[in-house]
Amino acid sequence: MQNNHPFDNAERTGEAIHAGQPLSSLFLVSAAESVTAGKAICWEGDKAQHLFQVEEGVVRLHRIIGEGRRVITAFHFAGDLIGASLQKDFIFTAEAVTECKIRRISRKSFHEEVARSEALGPAYISLLCQEAAAANEQMVLLSKKNAEERLCSFIAKLASRRNPRPRQGLVRVPMNRQDIADHLGLTIETVSRTITKLASRNIIIPEGRHELRIVNLARLIQLSGDADDFSDDSCHRVNLH
């Protein structure tokens, strides 16, 4: 669909993703399923009978509210679980951003296995806590950051993730502008303009639609607005208030 280089977009995993993640082993009992880019994996409102693991590729989770407003609450990459924090129904629709390989396990056996094993319970809880922390970050972003800060936060997060191409500051951006916009609470035009502006300031260089070269990571992080940064004039403004 929007995926021109399936092999480039797909994040390689091998069995690497199953190394540090005890929960991953649960998914190995089932065969990997291929999902074409753009296709749904599960639907908001359906009974959440399975959990999924992304083995290869990128997945977006979204919700629609009246009049076709779409919110992408999260992207999931190779190794990530989908549906861990659900109780009954899916509260999001999951769709493949790129060509994906996923595995699934029934919610029932998942919980049985977690109950059975010593190690799995803590791993599961830890995962839920990480999701909570991510959700918190996103709330802060959506609540108080401006367009530039949102983009910088997003790009910095993409860059910090083990990217499949370890080449000099080159970050893969598997999702299209509309996905980014719907994740950051902006429009496609604002995303585009902001990227252009960051490029003109020589912080990043777009290389095609799906790659960004990070020229100045330190500045990018600074501009992301999570600032433990009291180096410049921001101090003064704090004191003013």
Added chain:
Amino acid sequence: MQNNHPFDNAERTGEAIHAGQPLSSLFLVSAAESVTAGKAICWEGDKAQHLFQVEEGVVRLHRIIGEGRRVITAFHFAGDLIGASLQKDFIFTAEAVTECKIRRISRKSFHEEVARSEALGPAYISLLCQEAAAANEQMVLLSKKNAEERLCSFIAKLASRRNPRPRQGLVRVPMNRQDIADHLGLTIETVSRTITKLASRNIIIPEGRHELRIVNLARLIQLSGDADDFSDDSCHRVNLH
């Protein structure tokens, strides 16, 4: 501080809050502590050595990002736990909105007890899932709802919660306008104007600073924009896209 009628603001609980919530029992070993309105219970960045339970009153969780921008990620009411979804450090500052009574338990014993008991594990996981769902709702609100929808969502949620005054549609609003603004990603002025507008349309009637009479709950919910509402013309617009 901003609490003029301490007895009215405080949510009564007795032992009622410990009924349906297995995790609550863990907190009964410690004595209840009183917290004056406006005082902090824990600080962002500190080691999260305790979990808290609100026994009486209302607590706000917030984070500050550069230049004094404050985001209130959640309010917690009688019966709610604070810090359940943390791993190491507090990622928020918790402050009493009203005069509060809280109990605490060390993170260590909490996890020991959860590991020990059959019933506690699932209750804990269930709590984490509920928090995740709430965080998702908030992301949608902050990402795509306009000021009116945000206010209506907020008021409807307040109303749906067992309010201490069961009188005809009268909802207590313990927090001040600034708190509401920082929770909804708006300014104090916009909150004020939007309430005035809803009042002029006879959907709510403000009674003093800390109470709202809900005149038309159905309309309020409609306006909150979570619309499973395909009754009116919204259908057409969906089809257009």
Added chain:
DNA sequence: ACGGCTCCTTGATCTACATCAACAAGCAGA
């Protein structure tokens, strides 16, 4: 290599909400 897609960029204009600025309403303390 040529239409015909879809996705992206750029420019012009509009608008919801923020910001700035009074002022009013409560309440607290003398």
Added chain:
DNA sequence: TCTGCTTGTTGATGTAGATCAAGGAGCCGT
């Protein structure tokens, strides 16, 4: 009851980002 302080309301104006509109760039199938 008056005085002062904090919180909330209302109005005037400004602006970041949305919306509207028009190309341009990359990719696909033929």
